[in-house]
Amino acid sequence: MEDSDMTDAPAAPLGNEEEEQVTDLPTPQDATAGASTKLEDMFGDDSDDDDDEFSSSAPARPAASSQPDPQSAPAPSKPRYAEPDTLRQFYSRLFPFRPLFQWLNHSPTPQPDFQNREFAFVLPGGAYIRYQSFASADLFRKQCIQMTPERFEIGPQYSINPRDRKTLRKASAFRPVMKELVFDIDMTDYDPIRTCCSGAAICPKCWQFITMAIKVVDAALREDFGFQHILWVYSGRRGAHAWISDKRAREMDDTKRRALANYLVLVSGNEQGKKTGIKRPLHPHIDRSLKILNPYFQTDVLADQDPWHSAERAEKLLALLPDKTLTTALQKKWDSSPNRSSNQKWSDIDTVAEAGNLSATFTAKQLVEAKQDIRLEYTYPRLDAEVSKKLNHLLKSPFVVHPGTGRVCVPIDTRSLEDFDPFSVPTVTQLLQEIDAWDAEHVGMTEEDRAKVQDWQRTSLKPYVEYFRGYVAGLLKAESAAGKRGREEEGVAGSESMEF
């Protein structure tokens, strides 16, 4: 029963929502009650919405129905923050739907930017439902409360409403037209160079890599590409996402996205020691990045990570130095005195080189360049570039709960980037407790005063939501100014350009 409920949920069309509003708006429901209303909806749907009758090519359906086991199996061992009840509380009381809507809609009143945008829901059972779309923020909120997705992802705005895609005669008429430019930085790409943790784990030491990456990418996006509306979001566990909402960024096609991503990519995480062949003289972007990264290299890499401490790890460093004479001399030195720290080994390179252990063909300039390459290898951002290259790529929304950690994917304020601590980001259970605690603290308050303080304001989510609201307000302001200007220009050019 739960099964069918999930697989058929996407069929709920916009047309039915008004009815729903009447029937089930304010009543908080437990899981089974929610499911039963949904079933009703579902049967109601089939009469007026027959797009599921013929084709089963929707990616969501086979994916959902092919793995019914994991859906029923993990239920008992669920951590508390992934329970539908917790999530329902979270969505109904804390999730900032209105600013999120405005952020994606670029205007206070619903327009295609939001209405034709794809949302994909990951339900607690693991079902993945694509091509959801909503006419307004309220309808979106309602469906979240009803379906309690573990998380949801945001896709592009399509040429038509994603829910109507199967009614088209030509499949090619359904195509993505706009999406924020996104970046994904994931700590797993740093595994070859971090010594503190690996895989999904992170610690304050390796979070520094993310900090460095944000600084470099943010600088490039602002200075080189002139983007202004960049939102950095903690991904909930071990990485960060960037969402760039400038009109120019949103409208880029795949070619431009690929070009931009490749402009930024220098080191990829998979192949260790992969020579990227960095050209000299250094491109100003690389040069600037190196300047930003240099202090981090000293403190966070050499001191904290100590990446070449042991003999076998030091081999990695030697492999990165292209001169045979130098590496043998260094090897000898480190063999005779093991236990030298990375910091010492790094300065050893210069001392040994100055002592004349360089091949005749290898100049001091080449050594400087080789050392630059190593610094870049150990500090330069490692982007999951594929995410950025495609217009129709989905990315997890800000403010959803990470299903593994329970932490909320909060935005990161880049003005105080160094102070951001992923371990102090509130979890959903913590937030719900905070509401209760606040209520207990303010027992004496009148009902009226109490209503003035919204639920999210009673929790530690407050600064993040406020930051997000401020950010979105800035975006909307720029957008309406640009819109006015754009319309004026169009008015002038329109007479000629409309011809074709």
Add this chain to the structure above:
Amino acid sequence: MLAATAAPRIDAKKRAVLDPRKRQFAKAQYAECEYSHRMNFYTTPPTGDVSLEEFEEWGIARLKVLAELEACQFRNKSPAETEEYMKPVLDKYMRLSSTGARSGEAGQLERKRDHYSHWTLRLAFSSTADLRQRFARLEAQLFKLRLQHDNATERKEFIASLPMSWEVVGEEEKRLWLDDLKAATGCRRDDDESWFKVEWEKVPELVERRQCLLKRGKAYVHVREQLSMVVNEFSRTLESGLELAARHLPRLDEDNRLGPILHHLSQSFVAPDAGYSESSSIGDITVPTAASIDGLSQHFPLCMQNLHRELRKNSHLKHFGRLQYTLFLKGIGLSLQECIVFWRKSFKLIADDKFKSEYLYNIRHSYGDVGGDANRRGRGYTPYSCQKLLTEAPPSAGQTHGCPYRTYSPDNLVGLLQSVGVSDRALLQGVREDVGKQRFHIACNRVFEHAHRGSLKKVKDENMWPASELDTILHPNTYFKRSFLLKNLGNVRSGDLGVVGGDGVGTQESAAGAGEL
């Protein structure tokens, strides 16, 4: 203009166009363009008057150029070789003089031809995605080729006239960012120290390779990239223009005069059309007879060799195969009498009566010996060209006509080639690739060039034949003629076959070929 004021009747044409969809023509209705640059970005369609003949003729001339350009590409000619090869072709079909060299009437006419023919072909090739892509690619190549040829000042003026939003980096800005500019664009010491800036979206390739400086969304690009940027912009606008034309094509307001021309033009793009001319026969060198066909068949192109082998194997050919082969034989100079003898002997399982009643008439008809007045006056049909073979209906079971490069599956084709003695591995691979890309006539030419590589080199080195005699082969009879001459190079020259070499024949032939188009 003056006439308009004097004769109010003409005003009807200049009436305000009420239909908003037609308003694009309102400004330049029936106006002749002034061409101030040699090059053209083809952004505005021509609106002047042009006769149907010109419309077609100019289109065909341009088509020839494009076809040759494509042939260069498919033979992997280097840019320098292509340029050298294309120069005479361009001069012949689509001369475009620089402003300095020839201005005034003649120069304007050349440019008008260029302009109109581009738009003619644009209409002709917008119908399918495949044609659009090919046309856009070749036009871009032609554009690039010409742009490189343009002299420096004219090129500069032309580029400055383009509606591209670039801006030269001023001295002050240059001084401010000089080091960054140099580092970003890989500018060497002796390179020109000038840059221009554009929106970065215009140069994604340069951004991707980090070969330009980026500042707040502006890309600072070195001047050396300008040429490729112009060409890129050209193909971009052309591609979108073609898309647009494709959408409007079904609604073309047309009265059946342009349709057939456009259809013909797009058909010719499959393989450029080549007319047959009398001089493709070897009648003046040696007289082929029914008995000598077996010997001569080694010089036949694959399509005819295949028919010949089928004929020998089965002692029979079906109608279309017979027609194709008979016309070819007529083309090489086999007389009607000899041809009848040839078929009579070949169909050895057929009784005389049956042969007379069922086959003889067709042979005579092909030669124009019988049939209607028109047929007789035209001395029968002309031998089929590659284009004809490539566009006619493919053979069904039991039939063997057509071009084997097109009708055979690649594996069978390779088998067939091997059975006629073509076994070079690299060559066969090349043929496979050509056939995969549907360049059937290029595959055939490849086989030809391989078979005669020795003598072709000699001919080229010693400049024995004019360039037009070394063009891409587009007619089975041309194939045979060249093959025969190349094999008998020594004999022909020493006069054993009673001929003075290819020179006179060649020019005559190509002139005739062009005329028949």
